[in-house]
Amino acid sequence: MATTLQDLSTDEKSILDKINQLADQVDPLSTKIQLSDTTNLYDELLRWKTEAYRIIDQVYEQKRIHLQTIIEEHKSKQAKNNI
Template sequence: MATTLQHLSTDEKSILDKINQLAHQIDPLSIKIQQFDTTNLYDELLRWKTETYHIIDQVYEQKRLQLQTIIEEHKSKQEKIISDTKDALLQLQVKGDATREEFEQLEKTLHNVQKTIDKFIMIKRRLLDINDSVIIELNDDCKSPNLTQSRPTQEFTFSHLNEEDFKSDGLRSYAKYRNLGIAKATNGMAVAHVIRFVPPFRPEV
């Protein structure tokens, strides 16, 4: 901890006071997280659900009217074909004479009507993908940094023992510190020291 807090202050009591102040913030933060009100979030999700159902109802009504129009138009067209065919048959019956070509044409017309009478229209359905219409994610301030993109370059380092490297410029006045050069090698991502206590020690040590 001494090496981590070294850059804050050389006054140990001041640092410890700041640590105590920081520690007092932990429990209130924990309570605040536990009591976090999620009502608005679930209400927003419910509004999305309601709006989505409303859109589905609108699309359904459009498709229902489209289907109704196609059915009525097809029925009208087929009824006219049947009516015209019926008139043509009556004329041939009254005339009492018909060519093979006339007979085959009328037979083909009725066959086509009969073939499509039950299967003249189909409905093709695709699965409705509405998952992308609502996105749930953390705010930018709460997202973890992308370490693969922001990690600074690092290099190999080593440190041989040299008594002259022990300095009395650390947090504790009764200790000497030997910097291992890790901060420079990792571009500040890590710090490492060898700590050697020197007499006279403080009572709490």
């Protein structure tokens, strides 16, 4: 399955939306720190960290697939030109 630039842009927008959602969670966490409510803070930070790494892995995989597609298309064009 070849990834088109349009599909990738949609995926990237979705990923950026998720990153923005995570960024929006920083304010409530900051408020909790100021209120010294650290009971659940560690668990929330751990979940946030895990989600951030998941998103980073997702971006990496999409970029890897996109690059692989570009390389395969280039090889295909070279093969056609050599015929």
